[in-house]
Amino acid sequence: MRLRWYDAALVRRLRRAVKERAERSGVKGYQRRWWRASGTSGRNVFLLLWLSTIAIRAMVERLGQPMGADVVTGSVSLALAGIALQRAKQLRKALALSFERVHSYFYPVAETEFLDRTFLRSAVSAWWLLAAGLALFMVLQEGNSVAVWATAALAALADVFMVLSLVYALEEHLDVIPRWLALGFFGMAALWLFTPSQYAMGQQSWVNALPTGWMNWVVTNRWPAESKIVALTAGVVVFGATAWMLARRRCAKLAGDFERSLSTEQEIDVTQSEPTGEGAGAAWKVLDEEMEDKGEELDAEVVQPLPLQATWQRQRIATIGSEWGQYVRGGEWLGEWDWRQMPWLERVVAWWLSKEEKETLRFLTGGRVPQWSNAWKNSVIALAVGVLLVVVVPSDWRILGVLAIFVSLGLGLPLLGGRWMAMDPGWISGKLSPLYGVYPLGYGRAGRVMAKVALVRTAAWLPLLVVVAVVNAVLQNVGIAGSMWQAARALMLWLSWLPITLLGKFSKGTNDTTNLRPSSVLLVPILIAAIVAMAILWGGVLVAESGWALAAGAAAIAGSVGCWAAYGWWYNRKVDLLRDRE
Amino acid sequence: MRVQIEKVSKRFGRVWALEEISLELQPGQIVCVLGANGAGKTTLLNCLAGVAAPSGGRILYDGEVFHRGKLDLRRRLMYLPDFPLAFARMNVLEHIAMCVRLFERSDPDPEKVAVLLEQLSLLPLTGMPFSAMSRGQVYKSALVGLLAVDPDLWIFDEPLASGMDPMGIAVFKKEAREAARRGKTMVFTTQILEIAEKFADRICVLDHGGLRLDRRTGERGEKESELEELLLKLREPGGNG
Numbered sequence: 061m062r063l064r065w066y067d068a069a070l071v072r073r074l075r076r077a078v079k080e081r082a083e084r085s086g087v088k089g090y091q092r093r094w095w096r097a098s099g100t101s102g103r104n105v106f107l108l109l110w111l112s113t114i115a116i117r118a119m120v121e122r123l124g125q126p127m128g129a130d131v132v133t134g135s136v137s138l139a140l141a142g143i144a145l146q147r148a149k150q151l152r153k154a155l156a157l158s159f160e161r162v163h164s165y166f167y168p169v170a171e172t173e174f175l176d177r178t179f180l181r182s183a184v185s186a187w188w189l190l191a192a193g194l195a196l197f198m199v200l201q202e203g204n205s206v207a208v209w210a211t212a213a214l215a216a217l218a219d220v221f222m223v224l225s226l227v228y229a230l231e232e233h234l235d236v237i238p239r240w241l242a243l244g245f246f247g248m249a250a251l252w253l254f255t256p257s258q259y260a261m262g263q264q265s266w267v268n269a270l271p272t273g274w275m276n277w278v279v280t281n282r283w284p285a286e287s288k289i290v291a292l293t294a295g296v297v298v299f300g301a302t303a304w305m306l307a308r309r310r311c312a313k314l315a316g317d318f319e320r321s322l323s324t325e326q327e328i329d330v331t332q333s334e335p336t337g338e339g340a341g342a343a344w345k346v347l348d349e350e351m352e353d354k355g356e357e358l359d360a361e362v363v364q365p366l367p368l369q370a371t372w373q374r375q376r377i378a379t380i381g382s383e384w385g386q387y388v389r390g391g392e393w394l395g396e397w398d399w400r401q402m403p404w405l406e407r408v409v410a411w412w413l414s415k416e417e418k419e420t421l422r423f424l425t426g427g428r429v430p431q432w433s434n435a436w437k438n439s440v441i442a443l444a445v446g447v448l449l450v451v452v453v454p455s456d457w458r459i460l461g462v463l464a465i466f467v468s469l470g471l472g473l474p475l476l477g478g479r480w481m482a483m484d485p486g487w488i489s490g491k492l493s494p495l496y497g498v499y500p501l502g503y504g505r506a507g508r509v510m511a512k513v514a515l516v517r518t519a520a521w522l523p524l525l526v527v528v529a530v531v532n533a534v535l536q537n538v539g540i541a542g543s544m545w546q547a548a549r550a551l552m553l554w555l556s557w558l559p560i561t562l563l564g565k566f567s568k569g570t571n572d573t574t575n576l577r578p579s580s581v582l583l584v585p586i587l588i589a590a591i592v593a594m595a596i597l598w599g600g601v602l603v604a605e606s607g608w609a610l611a612a613g614a615a616a617i618a619g620s621v622g623c624w625a626a627y628g629w630w631y632n633r634k635v636d637l638l639r640d641r642e
Numbered sequence: 643m644r645v646q647i648e649k650v651s652k653r654f655g656r657v658w659a660l661e662e663i664s665l666e667l668q669p670g671q672i673v674c675v676l677g678a679n680g681a682g683k684t685t686l687l688n689c690l691a692g693v694a695a696p697s698g699g700r701i702l703y704d705g706e707v708f709h710r711g712k713l714d715l716r717r718r719l720m721y722l723p724d725f726p727l728a729f730a731r732m733n734v735l736e737h738i739a740m741c742v743r744l745f746e747r748s749d750p751d752p753e754k755v756a757v758l759l760e761q762l763s764l765l766p767l768t769g770m771p772f773s774a775m776s777r778g779q780v781y782k783s784a785l786v787g788l789l790a791v792d793p794d795l796w797i798f799d800e801p802l803a804s805g806m807d808p809m810g811i812a813v814f815k816k817e818a819r820e821a822a823r824r825g826k827t828m829v830f831t832t833q834i835l836e837i838a839e840k841f842a843d844r845i846c847v848l849d850h851g852g853l854r855l856d857r858r859t860g861e862r863g864e865k866e867s868e869l870e871e872l873l874l875k876l877r878e879p880g881g882n883g
Contacts, residue, residue: 384768388759391752393735394742419743426729427736486727488693489684489799495727497693499744500716575654577697632711636694 065160065169065177118253127257129200133280135253136196137273140219142245143189144226144272149242151182151231155314159641171318175311182227183303186220193219197279207285214292215275221299222271228306232313240470266459397422403433409516413509420509423501426481432513436520439472443524447531458535465528472521473554474514477561483569488638494569497637503628507562514558518551525551545606552601552613556594559617559624567627570635594619643669643703643718643794643827645690650699652685652851659685661851662699667844669794669825672818674832674842678873681848683831684724687797690829691721703795717745719795724804726784730773734764734783737772741787750790758786761813778805785810789817796821798830802837815841835869845869849876 119135122128155161155178164174193216201208230237238244252267268277278291387393397418399410406429410418446464453461469475482501485492496506525547533543567573597619600612645667652660660682667673675683688694689701692710701708703715710716720741728737735755742750759765762782772780781804788796801814818828822843832838838845839859847855847869854876 382765384765385756385760388735388756388765388768389752391749394739394749394752416746423740423744427732427740481729487725488688488723488727493693493723493727495729498691498721498723498727499741500713501744502713503711577653628711633709634695636688637710638688638694 115253122253123199125257129280131252131255131257132196133200133276134267134273135249137267137270137276138245138249138252140189140223140272141226141270142242142249144223145230145237145242145245147182147186147223147227148230148234151178151227152234154178154182155231172311172315175314179228179307179311183224183307186224189220189223190216193217200279207289211279211285211288211292214289214296215279218292218295218299219272219275221296221303222275224303225299225306226271228303228310232310238467238470240475243476244466244470266457397429402429405433405436405516405520406430408520409513412512412516417505417509417512420501420505421513423496423499424480424482424506424509426484426495428481430513432517432520435471436517439468439521440524442468442471443527447527450531450535465531468524469521472524473517474561477565478510478514480510480565483565485569485639490641491638492641493637493639497569503566503631507559507566507624507628510562510565511558514562518554518558522551549601549609549613552609552616553598556598556601556613556616556620559620560594563624563627566631569637569639570631571639572630572635574640575636590619590623594623644705645795645827645829646702646705647686647690648700648702650686650689650696650701652682652689652694653697658851660689660696660848663848663851663853664699665846665853665856667827667829669827670822671844672822672828672830672842673844673846674830674838675846675848676832676835676838676869676873677848678876682851683848684799685851686848687721687723687799687829687831690795691719691797692716693721718793719797720745720788720791720793721797722781722784722788722799722801724799725777726781728772728780728784728787731771733769733771734759734786735768737783737787738790741791745791745793747791755786755790758789758813762786762810763807776805778807778810781806782810782813785814792821792826794826796826796828796830798828800832801830802832802834835873839869847872847876849873 119132122132125131155175160174160178164171194212197212197215198208201211267273275292275295278288278295283291399407399418402410409421409430409432413421442464446461446468449461449464450458451461482496482499483494486495486497487493488497526544529543529547530540532538532546533540536543538546594616597612597616601609601616603609604612645665647663647665647667649662649664650660651658651662663682663686675686677683685694689696692708692712695710703718706712706715708715729740732740738750738755742748756765759768762785764779764782764786767775767779772783775783781801785801785806796818802811806814818841822828830842842859844858845855846853855872
């Protein structure tokens with residue numbers, strides 16, 4: 061089986077012919093930049109290179125410190141867990157939404173072939189994990205013997221198989237896994253790398269308890285080399301077989317689902333948009349009857365309808381139309397949302413918003429009622445579980461409680477700006493544009509609405525923050541006042557981060573980082589200055605004495621709002637709401 | 643709405659999609675933008691709608707310089723791209739209600755909306771979400787949204803290749819003509835020369851980002867075949883119109 065759908069040699073020959081023809085006719089052809097190859101956008105490549113360089117430097121520095129090897133492997137375990145989740149998402153996208161997925165329906169490609177190829181590509185694209193793993197495990201060991209090389213190679217291979225097993229196992233269950241968890245693992249990996257040794261020592265066993273930490277544990281423990289090689293060989297065999305079996309099982313299931321979809325009538329789920337009102341009820345009654353007559357419609361697809369049947373069908377459609385006509389003429393559908401009927405958090409938001417802002421909010425949510433109260437309730441439950449775990453279970457297990465508290469934080473606060481349907485991408489002439497692109501949505505008003513929502517949700521989470529501070533005081537033995545002050549610092553950081561997340565929400569829909577002009581070079585020093593200033597201010601919030609920390613917090617919030625406003629000017633005049641497909 | 647396009651250029655990387663285009667459109671005009679694929683038609687519409695920001699030059703609406711932040715101006719125009727941007731879970735009524743609120747219009751007459759939906763064969767599909775509709779049905783639904791807003795400037799990308807059925811196209815042409823009589827300006831792109839010739843008041847031909855022809859229809863007695871010849875000539879190696 062080939063990895064590509066096309067013959068690369070043929071493409072090369074065609075490209076050469078086109079180039080020759082273009083040169084003869086004097087037409088300048090489109091040239092793809094090398095960094096855009098393999099479907100990766102330029103900014104991602106540079107960002108990844110930059111982050112990788114930073115990570116490698118940090119790891120090398122850490123390795124020279126006490127417990128350095130343990131901390132680095134712990135960090136790698138967490139990062140690999142994030143990578144597994146990230147790759148599971150990519151696999152899901154390739155199977156459900158990718159360009160190839162959509163187009164495979166229109167070409168004579170067997171579903172099993174598509175699935176096999178997609179899973180194979182997912183496995184092959186993990187090659188760099190093997191190389192990175194080999195380098196890491198060589199650095200972690202002393203010497204340059206065959207046994208060291210064999211240990212490193214086997215550990216790297218076993219790690220890759222472990223990651224692939226997780227990818228194939230998790231892909232099916234992504235719907236129940238929080239979207240931010242992968243990012244959370246990456247964040248934890250970064251934090252772990254800078255954790256002081258005395259804190260890392262107690263929790264290292266937990267980090268290596270992750271499946272992605274098992275190989276690290278084998279490589280860094282004090283077993284004889286032969287034992288390590290045997291254990292790692294077993295790991296390669298077991299995890300390789302697991303990955304293969306999981307991939308086969310998932311392929312078989314998806315192929316089965318596809319086969320069944322060919323023989324089952326697809327029903328349109330229209331209940332989501334069911335309107336209310338008497339007229340609508342009558343209309344739906346007619347539609348329900350329609351659904352009951354499915355069998356007859358199936359027959360109609362096979363047999364050409366007789367004139368009498370055709371007339372009858374037309375009459376049925378006309379009846380549905382007339383029922384809907386009554387509903388449309390009633391005009392109830394033009395009404396505003398009744399905020400008084402909504403849960404408490406949504407009501408508080410509505411109380412703060414003006415009439416125009418409420419309409420903007422309705423557009424931003426895509427006409428769907430938000431679920432903030434529900435998210436807050438889940439956040440309280442997660443926090444209760446976290447506090448219980450921290451207080452009740454032995455100290456070695458407390459990381460589970462801390463994780464639950466992080467989950468609570470993620471549920472209760474819009475850490476990355478929140479979910480806004482109007483920011484979802486749509487198509488304009490082959491390019492991606494945010495849905496709001498063709499509607500008069502103002503940067504200022506939309507940002508204000510999103511900020512108000514975030515502030516109300518933050519205020520609703522404050523009692524939970526107090527609980528976290530109290531728990532922290534008990535655990536760290538720092539006193540309630542000291543812990544409350546730490547919570548206040550965290551709150552200032554969050555408030556100064558919020559405008560930047562909102563800015564990012566708009567930036568995501570634009571080509572601001574890809575369609576650069578020569579004049580954009582002038583912005584680089586301004587950008588660097590802004591980043592440095594914000595980093596200094598955030599550092600001040602974290603470490604300065606109380607008065608200075610408050611001043612730094614206020615300045616950070618003001619600076620962050622300034623960044624948001626400055627970007628708004630740029631957004632309104634200089635960038636396009638169009639992005640190339642990545 | 644009077645539209646002044648002054649030396650508007652648009653650059654994507656090393657490619658100039660538009661090069662110093664200058665045009666002035668008067669209220670009540672129906673303007674057709676013609677050109678080969680990649681000529682810059684959609685880019686021009688994107689600039690007019692505020693989706694893309696010109697790299698050079700400026701656009702003025704009724705004498706006021708336009709950019710994306712001018713919401714009062716943006717509420718006076720409406721753009722239907724080749725695939726209208728709409729929320730997949732919304733139905734046509736929710737879409738219309740959303741449009742009139744966003745564009746700050748008073749509520750439309752429900753009777754008129756019902757008649758329009760009926761004319762466009764959308765009445766039985768009123769409760770259906772966009773995700774379950776065909777492309778033509780989505781376009782017709784978006785058209786009803788536009789008619790409910792009744793903007794001063796109508797911008798359409800390939801409305802005649804949008805999947806709309808003949809009834810939809812007939813309604814579109816009738817409503818556009820009536821709107822032009824009321825002083826509304828309309829800009830649309832198409833590849834169907836016959837329609838361009840018969841339906842538009844004015845034809846602008848773009849090629850390689852430049853304006854190659856700007857003429858009122860019938861001004862020099864152009865026929866469909868002459869437009870076709872012109873377009874073919876522009877695409878010949880070294881051809882510049």
